[in-house]
Amino acid sequence: MKLTLHVWRQPDAGTDGRFVTYVADDVSPDMSFLEMLDVVNDGLATDGQDPIAFDSDCREGICGTCGFVINGIAHGPERATTVCQLHMRHFKDGDELTLEPWRAKAFTPLKDLIVDRQAFDQIIQRGGFISASTGSAPEANSTPVPKEISDDAMDSAACIGCGACVAACPNAAAMLFTGAKVSHLGLLPQGQPERWDRALKMVETMDAQGFGHCTNAAECTDACPKEIPIEVIARMNRDYIQSTLRGPSAKVTGGGGP
Numbered sequence: 541m542k543l544t545l546h547v548w549r550q551p552d553a554g555t556d557g558r559f560v561t562y563v564a565d566d567v568s569p570d571m572s573f574l575e576m577l578d579v580v581n582d583g584l585a586t587d588g589q590d591p592i593a594f595d596s597d598c599r600e601g602i603c604g605t606c607g608f609v610i611n612g613i614a615h616g617p618e619r620a621t622t623v624c625q626l627h628m629r630h631f632k633d634g635d636e637l638t639l640e641p642w643r644a645k646a647f648t649p650l651k652d653l654i655v656d657r658q659a660f661d662q663i664i665q666r667g668g669f670i671s672a673s674t675g676s677a678p679e680a681n682s683t684p685v686p687k688e689i690s691d692d693a694m695d696s697a698a699c700i701g702c703g704a705c706v707a708a709c710p711n712a713a714a715m716l717f718t719g720a721k722v723s724h725l726g727l728l729p730q731g732q733p734e735r736w737d738r739a740l741k742m743v744e745t746m747d748a749q750g751f752g753h754c755t756n757a758a759e760c761t762d763a764c765p766k767e768i769p770i771e772v773i774a775r776m777n778r779d780y781i782q783s784t785l786r787g788p789s790a791k792v793t794g795g796g797g798p
């Protein structure tokens with residue numbers, strides 16, 4: 541396959557970016573999208589040009605490091621697929637593809653297709669933990685969790701923190717991401733001691749980092765490679781309201797639950 545790539549090139553946050561066109565020859569349908577870019581970069585390096593900067597780590601769809609926009613779609617055209625797991629067989633000979641970084645006020649451009657997602661780290665630091673005692677692991681069945689609750693918590697825990705939800709949202713909101721983190725721990729009995737503090741602090745930090753607000757466009761859940769359901773936003777809003785009514789230091793008693 542032969543593809544034409546229009547790639548956003550930007551040396552740093554302080555310099556204007558622009559699209560630069562490259563031709564990718566001899567693209568195998570078995571390559572991943574990132575492997576195709578590796579080959580393009582080999583060619584650029586051989587010619588003494590600056591390779592295209594993009595993030596990746598696991599290349600297995602589990603770490604959340606990769607991500608950029610392909611033809612206007614975060615992570616590209618395949619549903620529930622990170623760009624590292626996107627294969628070239630989903631494209632055809634002669635395709636023209638436009639590659640851009642996540643665009644959001646809270647994500648500072650670093651270089652080319654890489655943005656700084658430290659704003660997510662700030663949100664996690666305010667509530668992405670539980671206060672379980674350290675020591676040997678407790679017996680797994682000593683804290684019973686209803687199947688339905690553990691399934692919902694597990695679904696939320698699947699969030700890999702990639703940022704596609706922010707990139708896809710017309711308001712650059714991080715509510716799917718934050719809602720997933722609040723749900724993941726807030727549903728489980730082990731997450732109850734900080735439940736209201738967690739919702740309050742994570743939402744406050746999300747706002748302080750410059751993310752927008754949800755207007756129910758639901759673009760986030762469509763773009764999410766882990767198909768995090770939009771219900772996590774409603775759950776986060778409920779916990780946030782509860783935290784403001786009860787006071788942030790109010791303790792939750794009893795088991796977890798929606």
Ligand code: SF4
Pocket residue numbers: 698699700701702703704705706716717720760763764765766767768
């Ligand atoms: S909610 Fe989905 S799109 Fe957003 S950061 Fe988590 S995995 Fe990525």
Ligand code: FES
Pocket residue numbers: 595596597598599600601602603604605606607622623624625700
């Ligand atoms: S590189 Fe880890 S999810 Fe894509």
